[in-house]
Amino acid sequence: MSIDTGTAAKVAKLARIKVEDDQLPALAEEFNRILGFIEQLGEVDVEGVEPMTSVAPQRLKRREDVVTDGGYQDKVLSNAPDAREGFFAVPKVVE
Amino acid sequence: MLDLTFEPPKPKVIAGAKYDWELVIGLEVHAQVSSNAKLFSGASTKFGAEPNSNVAFVDAAMPGMLPVINEFCVAQAVRTGLGINAEINKWSAFDRKNYFYPDLPQGYQISQLYHPIVGEGEIIVDMGPGVARRVRIERIHLEQDAGKSIHDMDPNMSFVDLNRTGVALMEIVSRPDIRGPEEAAAYVGKLRQILRYLGTCDGNMQNGNLRCDVNVSICRQGAYEKFIETGDFGHLGTRCEIKNMNSMRFIQQAIEYEARRQIQIVEGGGKVDQETRLYDPDKGETRSMRSKEEAHDYRYFPCPDLLPLEIDDSFIEDIRASLPELPDQKKARFVTELGLSEYDASVLTAEVEAADYFEAVAAGRDGKLAANWVINELFGRLKKDNKDITESPVSPEQLGKIVGLISSDAISGKIAKDLFEIVYTEGGDPEAIVEERGMKQVTDTGAIEAAVIEVIEANPAQVEKAKANPKLAGWFVGQVMKVTGGKANPKAVNDLVMAKLGL
Numbered sequence: 113m114s115i116d117t118g119t120a121a122k123v124a125k126l127a128r129i130k131v132e133d134d135q136l137p138a139l140a141e142e143f144n145r146i147l148g149f150i151e152q153l154g155e156v157d158v159e160g161v162e163p164m165t166s167v168a169p170q171r172l173k174r175r176e177d178v179v180t181d182g183g184y185q186d187k188v189l190s191n192a193p194d195a196r197e198g199f200f201a202v203p204k205v206v207e
Numbered sequence: 208m209l210d211l212t213f214e215p216p217k218p219k220v221i222a223g224a225k226y227d228w229e230l231v232i233g234l235e236v237h238a239q240v241s242s243n244a245k246l247f248s249g250a251s252t253k254f255g256a257e258p259n260s261n262v263a264f265v266d267a268a269m270p271g272m273l274p275v276i277n278e279f280c281v282a283q284a285v286r287t288g289l290g291i292n293a294e295i296n297k298w299s300a301f302d303r304k305n306y307f308y309p310d311l312p313q314g315y316q317i318s319q320l321y322h323p324i325v326g327e328g329e330i331i332v333d334m335g336p337g338v339a340r341r342v343r344i345e346r347i348h349l350e351q352d353a354g355k356s357i358h359d360m361d362p363n364m365s366f367v368d369l370n371r372t373g374v375a376l377m378e379i380v381s382r383p384d385i386r387g388p389e390e391a392a393a394y395v396g397k398l399r400q401i402l403r404y405l406g407t408c409d410g411n412m413q414n415g416n417l418r419c420d421v422n423v424s425i426c427r428q429g430a431y432e433k434f435i436e437t438g439d440f441g442h443l444g445t446r447c448e449i450k451n452m453n454s455m456r457f458i459q460q461a462i463e464y465e466a467r468r469q470i471q472i473v474e475g476g477g478k479v480d481q482e483t484r485l486y487d488p489d490k491g492e493t494r495s496m497r498s499k500e501e502a503h504d505y506r507y508f509p510c511p512d513l514l515p516l517e518i519d520d521s522f523i524e525d526i527r528a529s530l531p532e533l534p535d536q537k538k539a540r541f542v543t544e545l546g547l548s549e550y551d552a553s554v555l556t557a558e559v560e561a562a563d564y565f566e567a568v569a570a571g572r573d574g575k576l577a578a579n580w581v582i583n584e585l586f587g588r589l590k591k592d593n594k595d596i597t598e599s600p601v602s603p604e605q606l607g608k609i610v611g612l613i614s615s616d617a618i619s620g621k622i623a624k625d626l627f628e629i630v631y632t633e634g635g636d637p638e639a640i641v642e643e644r645g646m647k648q649v650t651d652t653g654a655i656e657a658a659v660i661e662v663i664e665a666n667p668a669q670v671e672k673a674k675a676n677p678k679l680a681g682w683f684v685g686q687v688m689k690v691t692g693g694k695a696n697p698k699a700v701n702d703l704v705m706a707k708l709g710l
Binding site: 122126128165166170171172173174175176177178179180181182183184185187188189194196197198199200201202203204205206 | 242243244248249250251257258259260261262263264265266267275276277278279280281300305307308309356357358360361363364365366367368369504506513514515516517
């Protein structure tokens with residue numbers, strides 16, 4: 113798999129990371145090196161091996177259906193750049 | 208299990224300028240899981256709380272917070288799956304669906320793209336007595352709901368409330384088996400009914416607890432059958448997805464509009480673009496949501512914060528054992544065991560509360576008579592007062608007694624209506640009221656005969672007319688009923704009037 117500058121630009125845009133045009137070739141190159149490294153894994157024969165989902169054999173932890181959290185509007189909003197009347201206030205986003 | 212037989216409905220046909228067209232529709236319904244706490248946090252799901260008060264740090268996506276699944280939400284999804292005869296996947300897994308929006312603080316929604324918890328099932332969508340559409344369900348997966356953005360509180364800002372963020376949703380995906388706008392609305396109605404019977408979603412569409420995306424395409428007649436035969440989507444037209452509707456009426460209007468729009472494009476020699484559209488109820492039209500297109504690249508990947516969800520047979524069987532009787536079974540039982548018409552059975556099973564009410568009225572009594580009284584008198588009266596069955600001033604025990612009094616001929620049908628009104632407005636024991644107020648039907652022929660003779664003797668002119676025209680005998684029956692305060696047995700009165708007039 114090869115990443116060109118167009119793909120690099122698209123990935124950056126989807127991730128909302130601003131990358132200047134002149135930086136794109138270097139970014140694409142970096143992606144390619146990372147992917148090349150990962151692709152080495154494809155050389156291992158995993159025929160008949162169960163996919164591993166966890167390093168330790170454990171079961172997904174569950175919680176009971178009980179309200180144990182919440183009720184701290186002030187804390188939730190304390191990092192917000194702007195909050196009004198209990199809401200986060202953000203630049204207008206409307207379809 | 209009891210089953211009523213049915214035929215599929217005819218697909219809707221829309222005449223274009225050149226050809227006749229059919230519709231092919233598939234729905235994705237998002238149903239909010241009824242639970243106390245959210246899918247991955249201990250925050251409350253309660254509707255209408257102060258903004259951002261039902262939010263845990265997990266929901267606000269604070270760094271380092273980890274999701275822990277609510278087992279009851281898992282049980283609710285399994286319960287829903289069993290309720291639509293679906294395959295339950297004992298191994299399922301969560302994925303991240305990545306996109307940016309202010310009401311999604313994580314920057315991704317935890318969902319189940321690759322391994323949903325529920326597989327294929329089906330829903331029988333009733334379209335009328337003996338007519339129903341079998342709609343196949345492709346899957347049900349669990350996912351997080353997003354928060355709510357409010358755009359009309361400030362001219363320049365949007366306000367975000369994260370109370371709904373992280374609440375569990377079931378996305379219920381149908382196959383493209385729905386063939387018209389009415390069927391689509393009926394499908395949502397039937398699904399809602401099943402969810403409410405199961406108690407897995409309250410079905411409140413106004414609050415957005417049940418909303419849906421509708422996929423619509425058009426095809427020429429005969430093409431759909433080829434698609435069903437081969438499974439090749441190439442036989443169908445390009446589909447458009449209409450997003451986020453929470454009203455049955457709008458679902459129908461949007462599909463109708465969208466189909467006509469596509470027909471116009473295709474007949475004009477154009478091509479339908481596969482895209483996401485929004486229905487504008489004020490204008491009655493759908494429009495493209497172009498901005499959504501690029502965001503469609505969701506870059507799904509397995510959620511590294513969550514191990515696969517494994518459930519065992521006993522978990523599933525415990526839920527199966529606790530399933531209630533579902534609408535189809537209940538309806539079939541009402542028809543076959545209580546002798547109701549399919550129509551009446553449908554009306555009575557529409558809401559589980561109404562079905563329970565009816566069963567209490569009908570217990571040990573005439574089922575048909577009980578159905579008539581619940582549907583015609585009680586529902587009619589409640590509707591007049593804008594009341595729900597759960598707010599009925601007449602209890603099932605009271606109505607049951609009224610039905611019993613009619614069946615035993617203790618009161619006439621007409622008096623029963625008066626009695627019902629008394630019980631409805633004043634309350635009280637119907638049997639005692641009948642005794643106290645002397646409402647018992649007069650079956651004593653001597654008393655009725657006396658009344659008949661009295662009326663005949665007082666109206667010699669009418670007697671002559673009735674002898675010339677026997678149809679006028681009804682007037683005497685009415686007079687006698689009036690004299691006896693409606694308590695005389697109408698059939699006995701009629702027989703006596705005819706005999707005394709010599710007709």
